Amino acid sequence: MLKSHDELIAELSKSLMEQNYNPVVVANHRLYARAFLDYLTERNTPVAAVTPSQVDPYFFHAVECFHLRYGRPPSSRWHRLPHTAICKLLRLAQGTWPPEPEIFDPATATRHAICHEYESWMRDERGLADATIDARLREARRFLDWHLGRNGADGLAALGVRDIDLYMGMRTRGLRRTSLASATAWLRSLLRNLHRTGRIPTDLSPHVIGPKLYAYEDVPSTLDKNQIATVLTVTGRDRSPRGLRDYAILQLLATYGLRKGEICQLRLDDIDWRADSLRIRHTKTKACSYMPLVAPVGDALLDYLRFGRPQVDCRVVFIRSCAPYTCMKNLYGMVQGRLAAAGVTPVGKRGPHIFRHARAVELLRASVPQKIIGDVLGHRSVESTNTYLKLATEDLRAVALDVPGSAVLS
Template sequence: MSDAHGELIAKLSKLLTEQNYNPAVVANHRLYARAFLDYLAERDLSVRTVAPLQIEQYFSHAIQRFRVRYGRDPSSRWHKLPHTAIRKLLRLAQGKWPPVPEVIGPDAALRHAICQEYETWLHEECGLADATIDALMREARHFLDWQFGRGGADGLRALSVRDIDLYMDMRTAGLRRISLARVAAWHRSLLRYLHRTGRIPTDLTPHVIGPMLYAYEDVPSTLDSGQIAAVLEVTAKDRSPRGLRDYAILQLLATYGLREGEICKLRLDDINWRAESLCIRHTKTNACSYMPLLTPVGEALLDYLRFGRPQVEGREIFVRSCAPYTFMQNLYGMVRQRLSAAGINPPGKRGPHVFRHARAVELLRASVPQKIIGDVLGHRSTASTNSYLKLATEDLRAVALDVPGSEVLS
């Protein structure tokens, strides 16, 4: 092995060790990385210029060697660890992996330019949240690939209502009504931008037809107070580092009704222990609000920070319970597992938002004004808060008026 490859293997080992990987996992990663580097050396290929196609060729070669050695095909999970090791190795060697697709030809360059300008417009002029921009950009790339594949750059200026109908028929096949409405809204946003920038001569947004969604037509999943108490009680019994982390997250969900992203992005600096307050960065509005640090939440956070949180340099509070110790980006699986462990199976979705819905209903039943509920939940308008009214069905029944003429005469 060359000195350069030896240095790269050493860097990989150092990185994995710093991320607190098990020594056996580090040894396996070294083994897989070394085998890949040997393959490149035999073919006089540089690790700094390796492309995805060459990775596929390597695994075809590795599978063939496996068959010769063991007389059978490898299992479906056999290549998972080698893939992970090689990806980490290539990130060290090239700085980024997978590489950014190369822009080739005038049509591809134009598509790329439109996407970059559209993303900048969504950020700087529309002020949308990152998650919303990601969804809009996915739809934009999908449409531009489809349209340029049919008629190239010239086809964009000749875009017609018939083209819009064809795309929507293709794009929305098999989607539910709410998903259809989202795709239509994303598509209108792109067409509006293309018209504003003069890339299409006619404003075609009125011709993107999505389904009519009626107010309060879809009642979301929620939990009652007994179910919330049960899942907190069961999770509190798990004193492992992961259990301490999950209990602190569930306390935040149940107490404040925070969004998933607001919890994942919560940082150590956001807790003011002396003032007993918590700074929440609302992911949809990019605004900050300050909540009182209530005793159950504070105690749960303190337990996790003392006895459950791995020693990492990052300032995010909640990190993965196994290496690599990066901050958490998704709570759905954790919430679903904790609900299942408590024997709770609400209808519909079972992610972190069920706690947010439950908190909204609790505040409504306590006669808290909608404006204050909206402030607690980080809503920009009362219309967003109104959607939670449909969950308080028992309260609505209690104030329902009798229908005239419905009395039974004796």
């Protein structure tokens, strides 16, 4: 049953209000949606039949109307606001938006089929993590677009070593050694799967040559104790809902050295207030460990849950500070912003992982056994913990041996 325009506007408003959008935002979305529906009415276009090619001309029309009304063109980012409202409206009217593109090109159809099959194999048979699957699929699409675009839909049967060399020669431009090593590993995985499924007659994965990486060749970024204290102090002064949330997250990072996913997946049920313990679901090993809930972390979590967390049914602890109120999925922007606000500029990367390295070094300097450090960090093997040991250079100097004959030379 087709819905009237008034019914769609009412349904859009109800949906936004249920997601706790600000009333001003709801009103703006209604205006943008109504203007788009009026545009469709003038052209006798039913909203259920709208295609992406019909949406783009509307924005040119909307810009002209804006210019006529206000005597100036809108800002370069103005179109994002009506675009969001229109997408939500069309999602209500059509069920899904944007619709799946129609595939007419045989090469594109072949790429879609291979990637779909490859993704299913990685997810169902290999059980790989979503992030790993996404990374391998990006490389697969890039390689298939390059090769099929040059040789057509039937070009895989003739894929050879020369094609691999040409692609890698193009791929190496502008990549660091570590990034190139990852790209070669992902390409090898795709080639093995193409051979496994019979799409190429020979396994070409051994012919993908990448840079040799040496163990512990890169020194990871980290923070010292004074820098961490500064970031926590400055963030702790922000008593807004977002500030309370960020302070609790930073306390978890600094105290336990958790991974991004372990914080984003933390649930209310994982906090045992009576036993003062915290259950951590390690994202890589899929195991659970229990940490003592120390006072600074517990106080920060309590403040956030009482005064900063939006009132939502979701059981995940940390929620976005702006509607729609869903669980957080990324901490990089938050950490970078808090580091900048505190005037802390670490050398190298500036994501949440630098707190993890700092915690590992702190435990090492406290003479904590390497096995226990690995357990705290959720490592599967002791070798995974060795990456962090090279950061404690002062501790390594303290145990250096005397050079024979040094007394004579001096």
